[in-house]
Amino acid sequence: MAGRTDTKHGGGAAAVALAVALAVALAVVLAACGSGGDGSAATRDTVPPNVVPERASAWTSITVTSADGRRAEVPTTMFSKASPLLTGRLFDSPEPLASYGLDAPAATITYRGTNRVRTILVGKVNFDGHGYYVQRKGDPRVFLVPADQLEPLLDLVR
């Protein structure tokens, strides 16, 4: 009898410990989404944040300025193209910014809202032309934004 009770209590403790362990493991997996599972150094992209996450309604003006000083106000009908500005990929910039054209950006996009401002630096096109390298001002990370999202904005100053 005592053995059975002990087993029961032991079973209960084990169940709790197991549940906690599984929950911890789940949290680790969800948070890290770490190694590719094969011991390689590959890191998985989690879903990257959008370069400009706000909706179009957050902004009162969006201005595009080219490197040579040409400036254009984005028409309000195009705000939805400019914001949210979706991210294709996100890098921690292992190469110097010059590789991405972000040492001397080709264009700057300034978003102004009631009590916020965002400045986006636009660099070079990627190797196959399907995206532009982009940085948020003050953020060292490099984003890759689909070219078809940025082209209409950049066309305003070309």
Added chain:
Amino acid sequence: MTRRLVVGAVIALVLVVANVAAASTRAQVDLSANRRFSLSPETRAVVKAVRQHLKVTAFMNDTGGSARDARFLLARFHELNRHIDYEIVDPDERPSEARRFGITSYATVVVQYRGRRADAPQVTEPDLATAILRLLRARTPTVCVTTGHGEASLDDDGPSGLSKVATLLEQNAYRAATLDLARGGDVPSSCEVVWVAGPRVAFTPAETDALVRYERAAGKVLVLASPLSEANVNPLLEPYGMTFLGGVVADPDRSASVDPTDVVAEDFPTANPVMDGIPRLQLPVTGGFLTQPADETPSGLTVSRLAVSSAAAWIESTPDAGFSRDAGDVPGPVVLAAAADDSRVEAGAERRVGSGTPRPGIVRTRVVATGSAEWPTNQLLDRLGNRRLLVGSLAWLTQEEELLTVATRLPGSRPLPWTAERQRETLFVTVGLVPGLVVLAGVASFVWRRRRQPA
């Protein structure tokens, strides 16, 4: 205690020996599709022949499943021969590396050996082995491109030019040369492949004769025919069971755009290695071919229908009058690309080292013909499988596939678009239904046991 130690030591020794033996044999059972992680004996022979440092650089998104597979496969090459190093480079993350190598598409693989370079279109065993073999052969086949008849130019980097082809040839250890037959004479013997690159005006009789002589003498010819051309390429094709028909192919069921003449080819009814790994082709403004059936071709001649249109296609005989299928048109399915191999024994074709006496040997004439001259131009070379068609054609024409097992068609990626509906279904079944059934079983078991217990 002593006995336990001795037994433990013996067990440890046995395990070490067993592990060393198992690891050194490299024996494995490969259950993956097409056994894609096991190297064939031919590939092993090629890999073992590498004597100096060989570097494989694969340009791909390094976070995806393809990159993991690529690393695993490249590790097999490295295990077999430590001279072979590899690296996966993400061309988006390292654009300067991509620029340095002239990379323009994902999954390009650059193989470098002894100062030479050969590119492979994918990280697969046959592609890698072919690239390594090409470098090991230490010869650079010359591809002679006809000129002087309105052909596109290798120096032209406009949309209709062939500058990308020039780069591709260089990156695949070929040498490009122009072939100007207007000056008279024969095709130089240094030309391993002659590329009739979509002439717009007709060849002179002397030029045609020179090409035919070259072809007959075990020549290798790539013919880009075109319905827009005045040149008659059939003297190069008819002796080998192929005929280029006039007219423009319209395939409303398979076109890249609303224009039915911008044909997308998906049917490749052939085992010819030219078409290995090609999912689809874009062949705009293409004419069609007639090919001799196998039972009507002379002995030694093999004609392959490389690409075929859908059954809804037709060859429009009067394209100027618009595209509508009528009685005068040739109905589909239409052959859009074809290849021929004419192998025959010729006296004196082979001369062995150490013996001055020529012996009979096998000579091969190979011809690849496409009905469109547009597909390898700068604006279309990177569409669908066009680039791969060019690389495959050149490899087959130069007989580089001979030492390797003919590659089976490899499975493409296995996409599973992840929709909200699929997520709901998966969560319902795996998190709700099945665990719920287990819990129910537990409850039922508990209730049943309670009922069985005496009061």
Added chain:
Amino acid sequence: MIAGRELRSAFGTAFGFGLVAGFLAFAGLLLVLALRAGAARLDDWFAWLFIATGVLAPLLAMRTLADEERAGSLELLLTSPVRTAEVVGGKLLGVVSLFVLLVIGTLVCPWLVARMGNPDAGPIVTGYVGLVLVGVAFLSVGLAASAATANQLVAAAASAGLLLALWFGAGIADGLGDGAVRTVLRYLSPSTHVTGFLRGTLAAGDVAYFVSLAVVGVYAAVAIVEARR
């Protein structure tokens, strides 16, 4: 009989059913995460299940011998006409059977993927073979730890610590440059031996490794129990 008792003990309480249900739900969540990549492949899913096995095995094994010792029934078992090796073997069989039941329950996951897409079957087969091999090996290590102490949680912590040290040995080895020590440390790490299972291959070296780890674990458990008698 000992194995049967282990299974009955697990399913005689809420523990067994709760464990199976919880693990299946966990596997389902992992499946959703893995399939977000948009490909009909399960290598990520199996990779995470290998890690989950590393967490689960110490917890499943901790009760096997430690619990018996704490309850005073281990002595009874060992003085019965059953050899120590048979006791340990029976315990291992019982806990492995429970693990295999968990693994069988996860078959619903590849079945779902096969319904929705066209996965390569080879890596699924080798993934499961690998999972069972990894489970048996890790459970054997847990069994040895359970034999060394009457405290379940100490047993779990010890085996988890040992498995973690082995697993991350490969990472430490990479910092040691080329050499025999690096080669040995890499070989001793389970992480080096699971990659093949994820790709669809069963390499003799990988199978030998996990079988050896299981043999070492079982022998250690037998030796520890006999030494503590």
